[in-house]
Amino acid sequence: QLQLVESGGGLVQPGGSLRLSCAASGFTLRYYVIAWFRQAPGKEREGVSCITSRGGSTIYAMSVKDRFTISRDNANNTVYLQMNSLEPEDTAVYYCAANLGVFRDCQLSWTYAHWGQGTQVTVSS
Numbered sequence: 001q002l003q004l005v006e007s008g009g010g011l012v013q014p015g016g017s018l019r020l021s022c023a024a025s026g027f028t029l030r031y032y033v034i035a036w037f038r039q040a041p042g043k044e045r046e047g048v049s050c051i052t053s054r055g056g057s058t059i060y061a062m063s064v065k066d067r068f069t070i071s072r073d074n075a076n077n078t079v080y081l082q083m084n085s086l087e088p089e090d091t092a093v094y095y096c097a098a099n100l101g102v103f104r105d106c107q108l109s110w111t112y113a114h115w116g117q118g119t120q121v122t123v124s125s
Contacts, residue, residue, distance in 0.1 A: 001023075001026035002024075002095045003025045004096050004097070004115065005022070005023045005025070005118055005124070006021065006116045006117065007021045007030075008020040008102075009094060009121045009122075009123065010121070011046060011123075012121070013052075013124070014086060014087055014124075015085060015086065017084045017086065018121060019080055019081070019083070020080070020081040020083065020119060020121070022034060022079040022080070022081075022116060024079075025077070027077070027098075030054070030074035031053055032098040032100055033053055033099045033100070033103075034070075034096060034097070035049065035051075035052055035096070035106065035108060035110075036048040036050070036070065036081050036095070036096055037097060038093065038094045038095070039092055039093050039095070039118075040091060045095075046092075047060050047061055049061065049081060050106035050107065050108055051070045051071070051072055051079065051106060051116065052106050054074075055072050057104065057105050058106075059107065061108065067085045067086075068081060068084070069081070069095075075094050079096060081094070081096075083121070086121075086123045088123045088124060089122060089123075091122050091123050093118040094118060094120075096115075097116070098113065098114040099113055
């Protein structure tokens with residue numbers, strides 16, 4: 001019954017911003033590490049960012065560092081990805097994923113157990 005649903009994607013011009021949401025149902029989000037991944041057509045899935053269960057530690061891919069911010073609102077069972085200064089290279093389907101937060105850190109190299117269906121982000125003029 002663990003479900004993750006992404007929303008907030010869409011079409012935005014270069015330099016614009018979007019905020020993606022990952023809403024959890026069927027489980028208590030505060031016990032889980034959450035990560036964002038993205039996949040563009042013909043490319044390998046890429047880790048974007050992750051956040052620990054209590055939000056005390058975050059990791060960003062170098063390609064998005066200083067432009068994207070991950071955050072979580074455990075009371076509302078939701079994790080966000082604020083994306084600023086978007087570039088055409090950011091165009092992809094964005095997925096959120098979850099693992100039980102048994103460690104104090106998070107890593108994008110982990111295999112994540114639970115995945116959402118993705119939301120499309122297109123950056124184009």
